[in-house]
Every structure is written in C-alpha cells, then in structure tokens.
Amino acid sequence: MVFDAATLTWCRSDFTGLNLNMINKFSDSLDAALADVHDGATVLIGGFGGAGMPTELIHALIDQGARDLTVVNNNAGNFETGLAALIKAERVRKIICSFPKASNSWVFNQMYKEGKIELECVPQGTIAERLHAGGAGLGGFYTPTAYGTDLANGKETREIDGKHYVFEKPIRGDFALVMAERADRWGNLVYRKAQRNFGPVMCMAAKTTIVQVKEFVELGDLDPESIVTPGIFVQRVVRVPNPELSS
DSSP: OOOOHHHHHHHHHHIIIIIGGGOOOBOSOHHHHTTTOOTTOEEEEOOBTTBTOOHHHHHHHHHHTOOSEEEEOSBSOBTTBTHHHHHHTTOEEEEEESBOOOTTOHHHHHHHHTTOSEEEEOOHHHHHHHHHHHHHTOOOEEESTTTTSGGGTTSOEEEETTEEEEEEOOOOEEEEEEEEEEEOTTOOEEOOGGGOTTHHHHHHHEEEEEEEEEEEOOTTOSOTTTOOBOGGGOOEEEEOSSOOOOO
C-alpha cells in the first residue's frame, strides 16, 4: 500500500496531536495505582533482596486489602518490611521464588512451618527465563537446570544432542510491582544500578505494571540510549521521592 505525502502528513499530525499527547501514566497516589488489584491475583514483585524492592507499593497493597495472592519474587522477604510485611499480613497464599530461606526471612520461615503459605522453589536463572518467556509470548523452554532433582518431578524432560533437559512453562502476572529511578509520562523507565534486577522482565510479563520512581521527568529528558523498559510495558507510575530500604 502506498500513501501520498499529504496522507502521511495528516497521519503523523493526527497520531501526535490526538494520541501521544493524551498519554499520561502518572498516578496521583499509591492507593490510586493499586485500586484494582484483586483477590487471587498473581503479583510479580521486583527486587533482589532489598535492592529494587518496591516497598511503598507493597505496603500500600497491604492497606488496599487484596488477599490470596500468588507472589513471584527472587526471595521470600527480608526482616518485617516490604514483601515480608505482606506475608506477615497473611495476604500471600503462594510464593514462587529462588531463595526462600535466609537469616532475615524469619517471617516466611514461620508461616511456612505453620502451613499458612505454599512454596514453589525455582532456580534463579530459570525464574528469570520463565518471566522472559511470559513477556515474549513463548510457550516455554528447555533447560538442563534441575534435571534429575526433585525440582524436575512431574515435568516433561527430553534428551537433545545427548544432554537431558527439563521443560519449563512461562510465568505471567496479573500485576507487576516494580521500582525504577525515573520515568516520563509515557512510562519509559530508567533504573539505578542493581535496582534493575528482575524489573524489566516483570514489566514485560504482567498484564498491568505499576512502578514507583523517585523522579518524574519531562518527555525528552530521558536519554533514549538509557531507557531500559519502554513505556509500552508500563501502565501506571507513582512518585515516591524517598523510598524506604527493605534490607
């Protein structure tokens, strides 16, 4: 199909004037950003220990009241803030993580001993790739990790070129809660150092991504080469200028 110059000019001005200028993903408050998180939701929560943990979003989710959640995170919470606080409030039915046990994860340890929370333990590289598969629309992948261990029980296995693999299904979330450093109103994100961790793949794998950032910036202020997560994967952004550390 071929368009003449006049048609292209009209399309460009129409797209810019009527659509892009209307996009504003900034939320007025944490409460507004989390209002539609429902009971039974699967929530992907960024963070590697305390690095990149969206603590304020998690605490606001406790106040919001959603329960029976399935949470995906690298670990099972630190001390009694952030994810640990969500678990302590008995809002989490199941956690999918790589490192459930640590010296400061006593909240999860106690809840698990009491049978109040389910655990699916997934190797760290596998959980990252399952999230990536969910975001990329893939049906799954084969990995040699966990072959011949209890983690492979009940899963499809296959020998490929003389090596044994386990088939892993994608992880997709109803919501993702992520921390970034800066965002513009289109939802483009820049992270700070280790804060990035699982954030990008979780943004891709969720139906609704909610991000807390320290700073709102104007369109054009973010260097395009520095944008890690494009706004197409982000639905809401809320400003938290002084985030609490979770570790």
